[in-house]
Amino acid sequence: MFTLFGIGFAAPWLLLALAALPILWILLRAVPPAPIRRRFPGVALLLGLEDDETQTDKTPWWLLLLRMLAVAAMIIGFAGPVLNPQDQRAGDGDLLVLMDGTWADARDWTRRVERVDALLDEAIRNGRRVAIVQLTDLPPDGELPFQAADAWGNRLASFAPRPFLPDQEALAAWPEQWNADGFDVFWLSDGLDWTGREDLLAALEGYGEVTVFENPRALVGLRPAEFEDGDVVVRATRSRTAGATEMQLVARGLDPNGVERQLTAADLVFAEGEAEASVALNLPPELRNRITRFELAGIRSAGAVTMTDDALRRREVALVSGRDDREGLELLSPTHYLEQALEPTADLIGGDMQDILLANPDVIVLADVAKVSEAEVEPLLEWLDAGGMLLRFAGAKLAASDVSRAEEDPLMPVRLRAGGRTIGGAMSWGEPKALRGFSETSPFYGLAIPEDVRVTSQVMAQPDPTLAERVIASLADGTPLVTRKRVGQGQVVLFHVTANAEWSTLPLSGLFVQMLERLAVSTRPAQPTAEDLEGTVWVPDAVLDGFGVVRDAGALPGVAGEDLATGRPNAAMPPGLYTGEDRRIAVNVIGAETELVATAWPASIPVEGLAVLRETALKGWLLAAALALLAVDVLASLWLGGRLRRVGSSALGGVLALALLPTLSEAQSADDLALLATAEVVLAHVITGDQRVDDVAFAGLRGLSDTLWQRTSIEPANPLSVNLETDELAFFPFLYWPVTTEQPVPSDLAYAKLNRYLRGGGMILFDTRDADIARFGQASPNGRKLQQLARPLDIPALEPLPEDHVLTRTFYLLQDFPGRHNSRDVWVEAAPPDAELVEGMPFRNLNDNVTPVVIGGNDWAAAWATDETGRVMFPVGRGFAGERQRELANRFGVNLMMHVLTGNYKSDQVHVPALLDRLGN
Secondary structure (H helix, E strand, O other): OEEEOOEEEOOHHHHHHHHHHHHHHHHHHHOOOOOOOOOOHHHHHHOOOOOOOOOOOOOOHHHHHHHHHHHHHHHHHHOOEEEOOOOOOOOOOOEEEEEOOOHHHHHHHHHHHHHHHHHHHHHHHHOOEEEEEEHHHOOOOOOOOOEEHHHOHHHHHHOOOOOOOOOHHHHHHHHHHOOOOOOEEEEEOOOEOOOOHHHHHHHHHOOOOEEEEOOOOOOEEEOOOEEEOOEEEEEEEEOOOOOOEEEEEEEEEEOOOOOEEEEEEEEEEEOOOOOEEEEEEOOOHHHHHHEEEEEEOOOOOHHHEEEOOHHHOOEEEEEEEOOOOOOOOHHHOOOHHHHHHHOOOEEEEOOOHHHHHHHOOOEEEEEOOOOOOHHHHHHHHHHHHOOOEEEEEOOHHHHHOOOOOOOOOOOOOOOEOOOOOOOOOOOOOOOOEOEOOOOOOOOOOOOOOOOOOOEOOOOOEOOOOOHHHHEEEEEOOOOEEEEEEEEOOEEEEEEOOOOOOOOEOHHHOHHHHHHHHHHHHHOOOOOOOHHHHOOOEEEEEEEEOOOOOEEEOOOOOOEEHHHHHHOOOOOOOOOEEEEOOOOEEEEOOOOOOOOOOEOOOOOOOOEEOOOOOOOEEOHHHHHHHHHHHHHHHHHHHHHHOOHHHOOHHHHHHHHHHHHHHHHHHHHHHHHHHHHHHHHOOOOEEEOOOOHHHHHHHHHHHHHHHHHHHHHOOOOOOOOEEEOOOOOOOOOOOEEEEEOOOOOOOOOHHHHHHHHHHHHOOOEEEEEOOOOOOOOOOOOOHHHHHHHHHHOOOOOOOEEEOOOOOHHHOOOOOOOOOOOOOOOOOOEEEOOOOOOOEOOOOOOEOOOOOOOOEEEEOOOHHHHHOEOOOOOEOOOOOOHHHHHHHHHHHHHHHHHHHHHHHHOOOOHHHHHHHHHHHHHHO
């Protein structure tokens, strides 16, 4: 294709006709021939007369230029100009398009599909057969599915990235099943150097030329969250280390109402030349227990999401006391302060030691327990070796016993001195001692020590060469306060004071809670091995798709414990959360040891980017411009000849008719609207100005109307579109108002009309359509627009839709109100503060008026939408779960319309027992 000034021409030889434009100029100047001027005295009698038709003696230069431009536009248009012409790729044989299809492709999946579509267009022009294969979904028979290129166009939408890498064994055996003589390869690489890529490339080069398309930007992934010194540490890794990069890490989880929200966020910074970055989050235990996953903001990829499991959840702690509580003296109980400190963050269990060991808790606390029976020592040591923590506190019993005196007890971290600072002995001090600052090797490092913490008594540790390594907290004079010893994967920790306030004020301070938290965090159970999980089956609870979206596992089969222990996701074990008998385990795309390595292609392989510059044919535009110029030429010629004035009066009349037409049609349309809206029940939506959104809203109400026809006695007519500025709203019982960021704010007159509508019993369903990325009340563009639109409206106090609201039972019994998105975040008019549970009924005596507004973001119209033939227009979810979600959306629509049209009918059922009782009397 010939290219000139960045524009290609399909028939460049036609441009030679431009050279004839000067000749055309001369011809136009010569025709018609200029008249000969002769002086004739009689012409004076004709002065002042005007001829109806005139003819100029020569063509004006501007009219000649106009005609020249029209001819030039036609010449260039017929030459086939193309903007952004693409170089045609050589080759006429079969073409194999490979897509890695991993989680690393998800961030720019749309661009990859566009690149494949452009390659298909080239193949269609060149008459090549094409086979498209996604390496994460290899054909079961291994054959290369070569077909006509135009047969793949409608099938591109079925491809999607998977949250795992290609199967190595299947990939190695795949080339052996090919039955083809030769073909070229266009490989859309994900940019990662995974095992098997080099062998596959070598096999492909034996069949033809290989061209790679790849995004040069670095890939980023999140490793599983870990505990370090009381903080939740999240690490990220990237495939390329050039340049410093800053990202935002977001923690998501359920709020107290069970709604998923962003719980916290932090900046994660990659330094220049560093492949890893980390951020430490110091979170309150209650907040930490609610976190379900961490993700990198702005990256749509399963690798940018890490699920959390029971490692960040509440832990089981067993409390064992060495003496009975004093009756009525709760504050003197050995475990009172422990219970107060641990109840908010742990599940406390009790009982004798044998029952406790059978429960396999995370931590066992012995408060002033001196001796453990010989039958319990061995099970305790096995439990410690498996990763448990034994936390001991001193007291009168321990001080008076001979435990760990002559030789170190296996369940004690140090040997204890027989004498020293003990209760009733030589432990009487001149004044209480304060705590020394914690060292950098202590798990308590960084905690602030309150000035009022004092120790009056303690048991003393016997000095030995290893004592300094085992001390993690000490007093101001250097005597050990807390000691620790490792036992297998677990540890034994001893507080040399009591767990109550008899020997110190430590249990009365906030430092006590922080120290217990640091110890509990630092003894998190180890990652289970294949031996630990052997013979078990784990059921998927929630899984990630390739884009990092959490989805319900549905009917996916269970996974063997041995496979789960590997932590490598695949088609049979997608990343997500797996549930066993007593715990949950997260399988993430990026493991703790995973490193992202960028691909290094051989110099013989051409590598191109993913950007696609679409060719734009300019022929139609230029020919249209030529026709427009010729039309202007006709008008100019009529004007010069005086003929344009004849049609002036009729043209003026036409203009006036057109000016009056909107007024007449407006009056006619107002009457038509009133007739249509009052003759039958009609559902209506507010016109937003966005044609696509308005079309979806109309189709949604059409689908809801069909559902009402089929399932209820309501028989609505076709829905209507309402203009808030010009249309009367009183005709409609219900308005659906989709919120867009670009829709104009109504005028004051429109707001006055809306407030009259709400006070008169009408209902408006506000739908922000963003529940997949935000929740009502959170900052989102549509949410902020809704706040702006609703501010002048007379809306009562709102609350999340309660479980016993009349909307949950007007026709169907519902607890969820999904649309195309599934969120329970639906807001209605708040119940009166004195609402109480009705005797004999499962719900309160709520305000039984129709709520004037319902607010949510589930995009209900898209879930209800049907075309003229009754077929659904938009997908909802996947498979059976998606169809179930659509059914619930339709049921919510039926309940909503029943609530609008029947008012307090269902709510009045709470009075049925009283009415029956009165009738009986």
